[in-house]
Amino acid sequence: MKNLIVLILLFVFAGASTVKAQGIIDKANNLLNKADNASSTANRAGGTSDKVLGIFKKKKKVDAAATAPANALTGYKTVITIKGITMENLRKLNANVKACAGVDSTKMKFSGTGSIILVAHAHGSTEDLLTALEKTSKAIFTDKNIEGMEDGKIDIAR
Incomplete structure (x- = not known):
């Protein structure tokens, strides 16, 4: 029970x-x-x-080299990406780019993983720009450092 x-x-x-x-x-x-x-x-x-x-969402960290697609470069004709460059050498390279004939303006972005220089030039191709740049920037990079070149883009690794 x-x-x-x-x-x-x-x-x-x-x-x-x-x-x-x-x-x-x-x-x-x-x-x-x-x-x-x-x-x-x-x-x-x-x-x-x-x-x-x-407002409260976490912002994603963006790599400088990843932000270099042509759609983000309004008014620029060539993008130079450089891996493994110091800020000092990037400034020197930027000054050398500005000194090239036909270059209207440049804009540089520094990152430890990959820096970029955006170049607006009035005339000449990307290949012409690279040829002129190689002559003035031998202390910064040589032919063996060039990883790629196509219309509107130059890839350099140090």
Whole structure:
């Protein structure tokens, strides 16, 4: 008889805790639905939640060489990427590029993983620019350091 009473009480308590757990789950589900509704309302109102949450997102670290595609170089004709160059040598190379005939302007970006020089030149091809640069920059790089050259792009590794 005692076993029967204990068993009945066990089922009653187990049933009550299941009901409580279901109630908690229902409340959490209601809160999530309200949050979804508020989010969709904000998105319809112009993406306000995305704008607010965008402040708190972690920014990605961007490699300088990876930011060199032609679409980001409005007004530039040639991109020179240099791996393993010091800031001092990058400045010297940039000055040598500026001294080349036909070069209108340059913009350099330094990074330990890969630096770039963006070159706007009025006339001449990328090959002409490289030929002129090799003559003035022998102390910085030679033919063996050139990893690649194509129209609009020169790759150098030191």
